[in-house]
Amino acid sequence: MSQASTAGAVILARIREALRVPAPPPQMRSHATEQAAAAGPGGLTILPADVARPWLPDGGDTPEERVAILTENLRRLKAEVHRAADLAAAADLVATFAADRGWRRVAWHGHETVEPLAIRLGCDTYRVDDRQFDKDALEACDAGITACEAAVAQTGSILVSSGSCGGRALSILPHVHVVILPAVAVAGTLADALDLVRARHASRLPSMLSFITGPSRTGDIERILVLGAHGPRELIVVLVG
Amino acid sequence: MTRAAADTDPKTVFEAEEPHLAKRKFLHDAAEHVRDTAHRAFVRKALGGYYTSRDTQQARYRDWEQARDAASLAKWSAVNRLDELLPRFVGNFEANGGRVHWARNADEARTIILGLLRQARARAVIKSKCMTSEEIHLNAAMERDGYGVVESDLGEFIQQLRGEPPYHFVFPCMHVRRDEISDLFGRHLGTPPTDSPEELTMIARRHMRRLYVDADVGITGANFLVAETGQISITENEGNARLTAALPRVHIALAGIEKVVANLDDLAVLLPMLATAGAGQPLTCYNTLYAGPRQAGECDGPEEMHLVLLDNRRTEILADPEQRDSLHCIRCGACLNVCPIFKNVGGFTYGTTYQGPIGSVITPHLRGLADWNHLSGASSLCGACTDACPVRIDIHHHLLHNRRNAARSSPSRLERLGHRLFALVASRPWLFAAGGMVVRRTLWLAKKLPPPLLRAWLATRDLPRPPARSFRSQWRSRP
Incomplete structure (x- = not known):
């Protein structure tokens, strides 16, 4: 295998190994985000548009x-x-x-x-x-x-x-x-x-x-x-x- | 000018050639810097404007604290799914026509980039601000191989001419006075002296325009990698990154593997947070998403786009679930701006690529706990950094975690003996009382001890007069 494919494979393997132990979700200050956090780090809808946007400037x-x-x-x-x-x-x-x-x-x-x-x-x-x-x-x-x-x-x-x-x-x-x-x-x-x-x-x-x-x-x-x-x-x- | 002639030896401040001396150097430089009150006042004044604009901008958020929740959740969700999102990003980036190169460490990253420069037959290289390139000492490697490289960001350009690394990873030359910049430009560019920041900026602007047009290769960093679309996102104010990725034939970007975010919705939360926390802006002036090289039907842009993805021990932080969230860092610099230690010891004292509280958390992971743990001690644990962090990294607790880990992995014999002695005394009331009595009577002798023993302590502190009676005896005889 070339250096490039080896390096990529090694890094991805290190990542998979590292993530075997889960990290707790960050402490949330608000209820809405707490619920989203409780759902786990899966899915691309963790910040649904109608939840995320009202916090930012109008x-x-x-x-x-x-x-x-x-x-x-x-x-x-x-x-x-x-x-x-x-x-x-x-x-x-x-x-x-x-x-x-x-x-x-x-x-x-x-x-x-x-x-x-x-x-x-x-x-x-x-x-x-x-x-x-x-x-x-x-x-x-x-x-x-x-x-x-x-x-x-x-x-x-x-x-x-x-x-x-x-x-x-x-x-x-x-x-x-x-x-x-x-x-x-x-x-x-x-x-x-x-x-x-x-x-x-x-x-x-x-x-x-x-x-x-x-x-x-x-x-x-x-x-x-x-x-x-x-x-x-x-x-x-x-x-x- | 294709190669910046440095005023001083660039190695001196940056590369800790002898890492075991890092702590001694830190203590020495910190002591020197603390004495320089004029410099400290100058840096504090520069930060004054930042506090005002940051507060004004934060007040425009409908709920800043919830926005921080959202930003921290977006990064948590991405970092904890890196095994899934990074390959997805790479697939989409390559589908857009870009090429990904993997680098396990700094050496591999440098080799890849030098190879790409050779392949592109590069004669002139223009570069926009990229802290990851400072981490791998890219400029020095390029110059060794004979490639002229010019930093196009104004602050980085000034630092390059001065032969110094960035003082602050967002405001690289915040410690430099305008008259020093005027002298510097006079020496290197032959321009007449001026004390106007505007005129100085225009000198750099005029100087750089020719270089953008002539460069064969443009090198940039990346603030975010969007998995869903395979785009890289670059945040800047000056337009130099835009020009760097627009005019040269080849675009090379360098980024750490932790920069991935899931999708554009998450990016739409992180971009304004980065600008507000980092510079007190609603959004920085240019936030640009690049999806590969020039496409058919587009009238300009590079023919090739390469992205170098760097690990360099980031996976070691990832493997520590307790401190994994330090990979959430979006490098806004907010924690430096509020840190009493940073303001007093200055950016160079750290001797690291990433200064301030977040640098003190991650440097021991990136460069070894034994040599860099002293940074975790350089904190008052006031928590201002944690409060300022837009992605809610628990920075000051991580400094404590580092101290604990260092004590575990290489315990100091003296410290252990001290703790054992204390436990012995504190768990025996009669011994504790007897010890107290002895110390109350003999404390005055401390000043008579041979000088080196307590001199450092007594140099800045009074020796209190001991009370006549112990607390316990006073408590017993209370009315």
Whole structure:
């Protein structure tokens, strides 16, 4: 046997041997979780959605509540939030940003919510998904516009994927990230957003799913918050509808 | 710059070349550090902001204590089903197009990764923060083999330039002042001095962008491995891990086998808990799930994805049901941030990859109880760590368990003699009374003893004046 298969077999054998003596469940502070613990470490439903979720921060019960919570969280995270009635209004809005902020070149990808905006930008554009894009060219772009899979009110996050949001680099490499978010895509919780994506990509999950929670940040120097560590310095969310 | 030139010898702080000296080094460094009041004040101030944001964020949970229950249950359920979940994860990860490599120990993990670098004909390697790679001393091994590697996380980059290991496994350079960083960047990158954290961050940002684009291989860690879907989950704030896994041709991830969770529902509880406990955030800025390399129809991403699964004596902790829950650790660092010992002796004094209370629990398992048990003594047993732990690991009791195990496996003869003597006296009331009488009369002599005997004790403590009468005699004559 090769080293690789031997090592794997040895580790799995050690694990099986180690687990022959059971460990007691953790001490629970609440009745609901105590019952779940008593059921033992089996089954994938040990944290059923309706039991686990009400403990975490609120995600809102109605679409209006979710949008309100999301907006508040995004502002707290120092992201910009703008509302547009439809894609045409969103296109006007983003074209104004491009003009006001002096963007020379903006990257985008082919998507029904992105294309109408890209073609109306008053500046140079760079599409990443119709051929192999050039990394240096993308790095030099002032902004990138992407679609998103969903948003999460609970945490103020935007969920993008490599499958339908222009790959992996478009939402992280340009200095500004503009994301087009249809109001109907606002989910309450992280688990809801993941359910949504799983339902949409039932046959195969995209190779990357990323929850983006505000512009890139660091606190590594004296724990002082600085935006734009390696990813986008600005996150602009355009909420459509 | 492809290879970071270290200011000091990286071995000195990190690798305990002579493990039997670990305790002596700990005592020496702790004493030195405790004297450095300016440094301690600086670290305490840095943590002040963390306490505020953590409390604010915890208050947004509808029930933080129940969320802790859920998180601890999710990890308990995963660790106790590792025999089932790990193979399921591996099957799903490989079905997604990734390749799994098993490493029994640090040496095997290094060999595998160096082999992958050779195979990829790597010229430039970019790396995002990965404590497991510190555990196996990956950077030193790569540099010995001639591979330039750059740490892209700002704190890790600063530590790499300083030639030091991380001071804190979540906030690697929390002990470094901005003027020191400005000097460091001036020396290595030729940038003008500045006292603005923002400007310093931008220097690193500009420096690193070129390196992401040019790197052939990106190395990351993984915070969770999702069995149900075969994805790895990476938590970060800066976007450097996103870039590391987006631009290079090959992505190599390194993770301990205990990182498995059952499904995405469990992950949806653990991700916000990790961010809140670790950094006082609702969720860290980027939480990313990777399922293999670039797929057909995707416009970028690596051609290959490899995952190295490391045991390195984790199965020994697993085999101890009493301390198995220390494998629940999600490395949020909350226990360090609240620990009075960490705040007073500092991160380097531990001499371990994982500092603070959780490090003191697991290091004796990972590197040997005989040489590392002194860490279990470096605790006031106040329990602040246990209260802070988002997955409810019984940290301070495990420190006691380690002390007990050490006493069992290598009992100190002197200690045993002392206990026997005490039992002898305490179980005979007449002897106890006689002993008390002798000590009350002769306690003053303690100060006259030849210096080394009680000097350490008396250096920081008063010698109390003994009472004239014993407690028992006072009790008998109470009105």
